Amino acid sequence: MALTFRGGVHPDDMKRATSAKALEPMNAPETVVLPVSMHIGAPCEPLVSVGDAVFLGQKVADSSAAVSSPVHSPVSGTVTAIEPRLHPNGNLVQSIIIENDFFDTPAPDIEPRGTLESLSGERIIEIIREAGIVGLGGAGFPTHVKIRSGIGKVDTLIINCAECEPYITSGYRGMIEHTSEIIGGIRLVMKALGLTGAVIAVEANKPDAVEKLTQAAGDGIRVCVLRTKYPQGGEKQLIQAVTGRQVPPGGLPADVGCAVFNPETCAAVWRAVTTGLPLVTCNVTVAGSAVANPKNLICRIGTPVESLFAAAGGFSVEPQKLINGGPMMGVALYSMQTPVVKTTNALLAFTKKEVERFKPQQCIHCGRCVSACPMDLVPLYINMYYSKGMIRELEGLNVTDCIECGSCAYICPARLPLTQVCRTGKTLLGELKKKENAAK
Numbered sequence: 051m052a053l054t055f056r057g058g059v060h061p062d063d064m065k066r067a068t069s070a071k072a073l074e075p076m077n078a079p080e081t082v083v084l085p086v087s088m089h090i091g092a093p094c095e096p097l098v099s100v101g102d103a104v105f106l107g108q109k110v111a112d113s114s115a116a117v118s119s120p121v122h123s124p125v126s127g128t129v130t131a132i133e134p135r136l137h138p139n140g141n142l143v144q145s146i147i148i149e150n151d152f153f154d155t156p157a158p159d160i161e162p163r164g165t166l167e168s169l170s171g172e173r174i175i176e177i178i179r180e181a182g183i184v185g186l187g188g189a190g191f192p193t194h195v196k197i198r199s200g201i202g203k204v205d206t207l208i209i210n211c212a213e214c215e216p217y218i219t220s221g222y223r224g225m226i227e228h229t230s231e232i233i234g235g236i237r238l239v240m241k242a243l244g245l246t247g248a249v250i251a252v253e254a255n256k257p258d259a260v261e262k263l264t265q266a267a268g269d270g271i272r273v274c275v276l277r278t279k280y281p282q283g284g285e286k287q288l289i290q291a292v293t294g295r296q297v298p299p300g301g302l303p304a305d306v307g308c309a310v311f312n313p314e315t316c317a318a319v320w321r322a323v324t325t326g327l328p329l330v331t332c333n334v335t336v337a338g339s340a341v342a343n344p345k346n347l348i349c350r351i352g353t354p355v356e357s358l359f360a361a362a363g364g365f366s367v368e369p370q371k372l373i374n375g376g377p378m379m380g381v382a383l384y385s386m387q388t389p390v391v392k393t394t395n396a397l398l399a400f401t402k403k404e405v406e407r408f409k410p411q412q413c414i415h416c417g418r419c420v421s422a423c424p425m426d427l428v429p430l431y432i433n434m435y436y437s438k439g440m441i442r443e444l445e446g447l448n449v450t451d452c453i454e455c456g457s458c459a460y461i462c463p464a465r466l467p468l469t470q471v472c473r474t475g476k477t478l479l480g481e482l483k484k485k486e487n488a489a490k
């Protein structure tokens with residue numbers, strides 16, 4: 051029987067429009083916008099100035115902080131500005147703007163770094179850091195930090211091939227099109243972590259990915275099939291399904307001996323080691339009811355989202371809502387000039403008719419949000435206290451354990467924006483606690 055976790059929901063996966071569409075490389079744009087922060091941790095400082103010529107793959111921003119990740123140019127060209135620009139997270143973030151010369155002249159230091167056999171674990175970690183690789187399935191935690199902090203603590207490496215968010219198939223296409231790179235990257239990560247095995251966890255709705263990964267896996271790597279259920283790809287839910295271990299509230303996967311990696315992150319590790327090319331592209335599903343010709347695209351990081359929607363045939367109907375990410379966990383986009391960042395895996399556009407179906411009503415106390423929550427929270431009470439401005443009380447309801455999976459909002463018949471409430475509630479509670487501590 052396929053493995054799973056408690057709670058969760060079964061939304062229509064809406065993947066039909068793009069699951070059979072191969073990843074298509076996009077033309078590079080005229081200008082790229084590179085925020086100096088596309089990861090969790092300290093933002094980088096620019097290493098270039100306005101007017102500088104840059105190469106493809108050249109490091110253009112870095113930080114000396116332990117938790118950070120450098121930024122590289124995805125084109126060759128000239129730096130035309132360094133200024134705040136809109137980031138997909140909705141904030142203005144210092145960004146390096148580069149005009150493309152369309153020569154793709156590579157940086158002189160781009161060359162193969164070695165092989166699995168020739169490199170030490172420490173050297174693999176250094177290469178990963180220098181290549182600017184971050185977790186491509188979620189918030190962008192720097193991969194070198196995750197590996198370094200897991201050495202000696204982690205006994206189980208899990209490759210998260212669930213891709214449970216509706217509409218998104220860019221990861222699935224990577225699993226069947228970049229299978230050998232993924233397996234090669236898993237072996238490099240295993241070596242860096244000092245492990246001899248790994249588990250690839252795939253949802254049952256991707257049988258061809260299961261088959262391809264199983265055929266390519268080889269010694270020490272096994273493929274396990276998970277039940278198709280949302281949020282099967284949540285780190286804590288995945289760990290529970292695969293190992294039976296429960297990450298404690300406020301804890302991390304390493305606390306229960308696990309490290310979870312996205313398959314495309316592993317493929318990026320493989321490319322960085324075998325070609326020397328840092329992380330300069332990402333795979334993005336462009337879909338939703340307003341998109342004329344939904345697609346899976348490989349684009350340069352820093353490309354404006356407008357170019358991706360244009361590459362997917364533009365809009366068949368005027369979109370009412372644009373989302374960076376999936377419909378459950380994604381965030382609204384407010385400008386077509388917002389750039390694609392390292393962690394972008396989907397861009398969705400929805401029609402007015404579809405958006406109107408989600409207008410909130412009054413809570414009817416049905417309790418469905420409670421049954422759906424994989425973290426055993428009580429979203430209806432979180433919503434009630436939040437709407438009354440009782441932010442302190444949210445701590446007792448463990449709002450900080452919310453993984454923002456969106457299951458409660460999806461299942462709620464009153465269409466209440468429960469995920470948004472939890473997200474803002476966590477931020478407000480954090481600010482309140484900071485103020486209280488400062489006043490002590």
Ligand code: SF4
Nearest residue numbers: 423452453455456458
């Ligand atoms: S409360 Fe948080 S963790 Fe629970 S279902 Fe809602 S979004 Fe997911």
Ligand code: SF4
Nearest residue numbers: 413414416417419462
């Ligand atoms: S699912 Fe929605 S309507 Fe039902 S109890 Fe939860 S918040 Fe209220």
